[in-house]
Amino acid sequence: MLNKCYGKAAIIMLACLLVLVGCLSLTIGQIDVPFQSAAAVLMQQLGLPFLQDVSLSKEQLAVIWYIRLPRMLVGMLVGGALGISGAVMQGIFSNPLADPGLIGISAGAATGAVVAIALGEAASGMLAMPAFALCGSILAVCLTVFLAMRNGKIPVMTLLLAGVAVGMLLGAITSGILTFMNEQKLAQYLFWMVGGLDYRRWEHVYLAAGPVLVGIFIMLLLARHLNILVLGETEAKAVGMPVLKFRMGLLFVAALTTATSVCVSGNIGFVGLVIPHMMRMLLGPDHRILLPASALGGALFLVFCDCLGRTIIAPAEVRVGIMTAILGSPYFLYLLRRMHKSVF
């Protein structure tokens, strides 16, 4: 009972922190916009009857509404998607080191993106590259699952190994295509590879919002079943769970959610791995608490890293994919060191 209240309180606290970091993200940057003006932009644009009398410069309006707000929203969506998908993957595989990238999602997305660039499709519209990347990652996941499937079962170790193999194969294809590209296209690819939130527009928000929010909703709905799935295949079957159905369903939803987020922001490492672990250590293994906490924590971490990346060497910017890795890898190494402890 105590745990439940503690968990709920922690989730409310995370939500409050997320709002706080969101405000921070709107107000900091090269152009100084006071908090009141930022809030006024939101109110006026959304047509809410508050702060209508605050006068705003054109510049302030443009910065908040067209640059910082979509950037922040994409950050929240991507962070939330990566956090919760990571927690779900670790649960599906009963493996604390499982990560959305492990079953070929990132490699597939990269191959899709590089194909889009090579074909010149990337220049034809803002959404061409995300669309190619999404197709690539879904194909990669399907290939991985197909390779690992044996008599209607997916052995975890085989799946992870198949994921590594598919990742390597796609990596080779990506590198192969890259060697034939000119410098301008190479730069375009590199820019996409290092995940970032800069130049994210409302189009990106619209693209990501649907799949990510629906995915998060479905995963939250199935959280209790994940608690059973984690006990292992036989144990779950013994209490009457159709294991394959749930595993495939959750895997598909987590993969699609991750793939969508990779498409709009490029590869952002460590959120899907580190955040679920951190939340598990703080709040325990119950997925009904862990999943919402991982979604909120992921969003919080990503937007925070983005704020940090924007200010740390201003006016230049450290891209958020680099920031998460810089902050995430030491923590991950620390986790590895204490792996023999009871958490695993």
Place this chain on the structure above:
Amino acid sequence: MAQAVIQVAQLKIGYGERCVLKDASFSIGAGEIVGIIGCNGAGKSTLLKTIRGLLPKQGGSVSYFGKPLEAYADKELATKIAYLQQHVEVGFGYTGKDIVMAGRYPYMKWWERESEEDERLALACMEYTGTADLAERPVTEVSGGQKQRILIAKVLAQQTPIIFLDEPTTGLDMVYQEEIFRFAKALAAQGKTVLMVVHELNLASKYCSRILLLGEGTLLADGAPLEVFTEELLSRAYKADICVERDEVNHNLHITTRMSEEAQSREAALLKRICS
């Protein structure tokens, strides 16, 4: 005779192409404690898993309460049979109560949460198996015996008329071993049917009401412990010379292996070479 709880006919089991056991037919009624015994690799656990529907069978039929295994939905079957597997690895710091609550899964619709009634029942099961104080402790931190008792509480929380236990006493000290058999006996007295894979023949002879002896690729014998535990049958099943002594005072059986003189002298010669 009352309707059979478990009815198995002409069952053939194995992995892939390989057949482990065939022509197994038996029927078990309510309130029986049936021990499955046999040497390593005789197919004891495979038999249990197959009739639970966790492994595909190669032939024959299995039915519960007159209804074929295949006709049961996953959850419905889980309200009939609880299954304790041999090795349960629980990671991620799940607590004893989390494990026991899993036993309530088959009773919930997919969108439902555990009710307070479920929670009370889970705690009662833990209290019965003496693990109530471990409810909030991660399972990774408890001893083997404590973990096994938590898992038995989970099996109880499933509230099934049939209970399958796959080597429930492996790795436990003798106090815990006997305790598990006592639990089984108390449950059978309540009308539950217990089917368990056993290695400890002495305990099996004391607690089981019936023994299924597997050997020579089939069901070698089926009957009361005194009928099955004969030197001839056991020696055939275990492919070794086995000696059965009956304790005249309290009618317990003492089962030991005997070595042929030839083997003894060969071993002595080898030992001499190793230790010299």
